[in-house]
Amino acid sequence: KQEVTQIPAALSVPEGENLVLNCSFTDSAIYNLQWFRQDPGKGLTSLLLIQSSQREQTSGRLNASLDKSSGRSTLYIAASQPGDSATYLCAADQGGSEKLVFGKGTKLTVNP
Amino acid sequence: DTAVSQTPKYLVTQMGNDKSIKCEQNLGHDTMYWYKQDSKKFLKIMFSYNNKELIINETVPNRFSPKSPDKAHLNLHINSLELGDSAVYFCASSHRGRTEAFFGQGTRLTVV
Numbered sequence: 261k262q263e264v265t266q267i268p269a270a271l272s273v274p275e276g277e278n279l280v281l282n283c284s285f286t287d288s289a290i291y292n293l294q295w296f297r298q299d300p301g302k303g304l305t306s307l308l309l310i311q312s313s314q315r316e317q318t319s320g321r322l323n324a325s326l327d328k329s330s331g332r333s334t335l336y337i338a339a340s341q342p343g344d345s346a347t348y349l350c351a352a353d354q355g356g357s358e359k360l361v362f363g364k365g366t367k368l369t370v371n372p
Numbered sequence: 373d374t375a376v377s378q379t380p381k382y383l384v385t386q387m388g389n390d391k392s393i394k395c396e397q398n399l400g401h402d403t404m405y406w407y408k409q410d411s412k413k414f415l416k417i418m419f420s421y422n423n424k425e426l427i428i429n430e431t432v433p434n435r436f437s438p439k440s441p442d443k444a445h446l447n448l449h450i451n452s453l454e455l456g457d458s459a460v461y462f463c464a465s466s467h468r469g470r471t472e473a474f475f476g477q478g479t480r481l482t483v484v
Contacts, residue, residue: 292469292471294473302477302478303462303477303478304462306474309472347413351473353469357469358405358420358427358428358469359417360405360464362416364414365413
């Protein structure tokens with residue numbers, strides 16, 4: 261059974277700082293790992309998808325890495341901005357199935 | 373163009389009522405999902421349909437019945453609503469879990 265853990269649960273940083281969000285998963289037989297962003301009262305916005313054969317993906321100031329063997333993924337945000345404030349969710353599939361298992365998220369606050 | 377759209381966005385209803393939430397995707401995906409986000413913001417899968425066929429059915433009360441008239445639509449019908457059903461329900465779609473999953477904006481259900 262896949263379990264996904266995200267650390268820290270909350271993070272507050274000053275604007276301009278580079279930061280790393282962590283995600284760990286128990287079942288390394290994944291097909292995909294996906295990072296999402298959720299703003300208060302809103303839906304989930306997909307940020308990055310990393311397939312199991314990939315080591316990292318980049319989109320703008322975001323870089324996500326995947327280490328299947330250790331069951332870890334990180335989301336790196338460069339030069340953080342107040343608009344990056346949101347909850348970031350990591351999700352991994354369970355044993356290559358269609359089912360995404362989510363972590364509880366990291367609530368990020370970027371202070372101006 | 374909205375990729376995954378749900379209606380209604382908000383739903384307030386009394387205990388014991390029956391209600392439905394509709395979901396449509398225009399991405400051409402073959403798999404659609406219902407997820408539930410509880411009061412602690414934890415997201416968990418409820419159902420998954422692939423080409424109108426139920427493939428994932430988590431331990432959800434049988435008061436919840438999904439229906440997929442075609443692969444672009446997945447509706448959720450809930451009978452005899454209970455206070456504990458209050459949550460945000462998200463619809464999502466992907467290609468059999470092998471591609472990026474896209475989520476709708478959510479339906480906030482409040483049972484009073």
